[in-house]
Amino acid sequence: MKRYSRTAIFSIFLVSCFVVGRPVVAKDVVPTSQSQMMLSFAPLVKKAVPAVVNIFTKTRVIQTRPSLFDDPFFKRFFGGNFGPQRQRQKIQNSLGSGVLVDGDGVIVTNYHVVNGADEITVALSDRREFDARLIVADERTDLAILKIDVEGERLPYLEFADSDALEIGDLVIAIGNPFGVGQTVTSGIISALDRSAGVANDIQSFIQTDAAINPGNSGGALLTMKGEIAGINSAIFSKSGGSLGIGFAIPANLVKAVLTNGLATGKVVRPWLGATGQEITGDVADGLGLERPGGVLINRVHSFGAAYQAGLRVGDVIVSIDDKEILGPETLTFRVASSMIGETARLGVYRDGERISLEMKLQAAPESPARSIETLTGRHPLSGAVVGNLSPAYALELGLSAFSEGVVVAGTMKGSVAERYGLRQRDILFRVNGQKITNVAQAKEVLESAEGSWQIAIRRNGRTLSFKVSL
Template sequence: MRRSLMSLVWPIISGILLAIVLLNAFPQLLGERTTDDAATPVPDTSAVRAIAERTDTAERAPEVIEAAPLDRSQGPASYASAVNKAAPAVVNIYSSRMVERSEHPLMSDPFFQQFFGKDMPQRQRMLSSLGSGVIVSTEGYVLTNNHVINDADEIQVALRDGRETLAKVVGTDPESDLAVLKIPSDDLPVIQLSDSEQVAIGDVSLAIGNPFGVGQTVTMGIISATGRNHLGLNAYEDFIQTDAAINPGNSGGALVNAEGALVGINTAIFSRSGGSQGIGFAIPANLAHQVLDQIVAHGRVIRGWLGIDVQAMTPDLASSFGLKTLTGVVIASVVPDGPGDKADLQPGDVLMSIDGEPIVDAREAMADIAEISPGTQLPITIVRDGEKREITLTAGERPEASEVQ
């Protein structure tokens, strides 16, 4: 019996010893992980399955179109070619005028004036100002702002190549703040004019001029807006707005596009400090071209005129006139013997349309009237005492600004 048990024990002991040896050599046989396996845990897919189950029953995420990476290699690395094309045609303008003033500040007091009358001692003083201009033709015509050369006794033009010459005034248009000068036409650089109607918000713009008299300077920005009006700067406003830095001395200079073509004539800035704050305005090249052509041809700008002053329609005014819309403008006054007076227009009439075109904005209406040739027969629609009336009016020629006032 003992012998039979011993024959069974040794195989069992041998099997246990063999199992211990195998488990030490191959621990994965017990389901344990090695050190390397523990460093890269297997993700738990239960959460993913749960999300998948929820999205099956709820609204799926919207499909979006992802833009391709921005390719900046298409943009110019430099605008030097545009500047080299336009800058030679941008000139510095120095204007001066003589003014007379009293020898002593007290002489401006009426109390002291009564002792001297008209024989008060006077002295002359030279006032000078600076600005910019743009050569726009081989004949030597230069566009600039009217306020740059207004009342000047002498105007000196300095070209980029160092040449200096005196300029004469061909004509001015205070209502658009433009002026045309002429300089000797001897191998002059000329700028190219763009179609300013094609200007788009976001286009690169370069302002070239003579800020603060430091010399020709180029600043860069974009076109911030077009068609700006109601600024109270000019009678006729259709400004291009840019954030290219424009400072005193830039007036009359060029606003050009990325190809060096003239987009507008820099005119004004909106600023609380007197320096550039990123809001500058330029007269569109198309308007400047029209003014140039008329001044060269006629010495002045010829505009259509109805001989009336108008004010914008407001909800209160519309209600008082019994109108259900804000279309139209209210005639505030009628110039005696003007076209409107001859057509029997009266203050308080509501001008609804001109030549079949409804009127929405007073300034836009004035600009449209200005483009009408004097002598044109215009059918107009007015509302008087709550009744619509059709009247035919003959457009006249707008008088000079001083005469209008």
């Protein structure tokens, strides 16, 4: 019979432990190498779990209770005026997750977790609960910043990773409160980067992961193997409502930019490029002499924007920002949005067959002209409309193109002439009686000087609508 040395026997034992999946590193010892970390996530989880919180919200909703007299039969024979409809107040509860990013009780979560909530309660991992107040809400990135009062106590928190350093195949773990069952840890890898998640979000550059993410995980942490925040879990792709192995997280660098600007100013003011462009297909790349498709072909440059000041021109192709490749318009938007105002970015530009570099000072969209909000009065079809001057900053705030021109409708007075003619919030008045409208003062003058007849043109959701009114 063949004999084995003690060293050989011990080696065989170690191999068998790996085969059956038994970790050989003590769970109370922090792993010192990647191979050790792969044996158990326990040390990483112990460090991270205290910084991930559960979020519970309450929203009061007024519901109209159905009445027998709403039946079409009664309305037909007895009319529809039976007094005020019966209403009742209902409390809607929802849940989500969040991450402590500062020892003083600053929490990052998703905008959709707390949107419209009347009460926000944060539960720590030790089961203590705190009322939270909303500091910043940013619908465009689906991020929100909360604050809890911990009376001088320092809470555990997590640091941010550099999400630009992430690679497809990196191991990650997700921590959150799926379906309200309690804090749960799942593991996976980074499946893809720069993904469009198909959600209502202006910044379409998500991290995709196969770590199980379910309803309630929103706002929780996607962590690297160093215990740093790779991203904030935001959405899932699912036909059943459960995890199908396709989850999306907002990259840490964008979260950091929103957090920094939000805490400094109380609102999110992000850098504005001041230029728009189109994706470059294979045919376009051939026509421009590019080696392969990629980048953004610039078709509009705003004279108030940072790009114009840096010397960018229509027809240029932006191929990189700070040596990071630009794949298309979504990547360009993300790179600018995740930068900091006041910094200088280096644009890699392809122009007239040559590669050049432009230095661009990052700045916010300007509010020029000032919005000058006021209510129109007088004997004309827009009487009662609340309007303002459009600027790049105001247009972006309203979710409109920063290149929009004219006078925007901020609202209408109840029962006003403008309301009866169907004017809506975000309508853009751009022409009256053949004259181009550029500001509120001009709009008032043209409307009031008309002699009983108005031909009005507005833009609504990208469409042009016109109507004629005679009084």
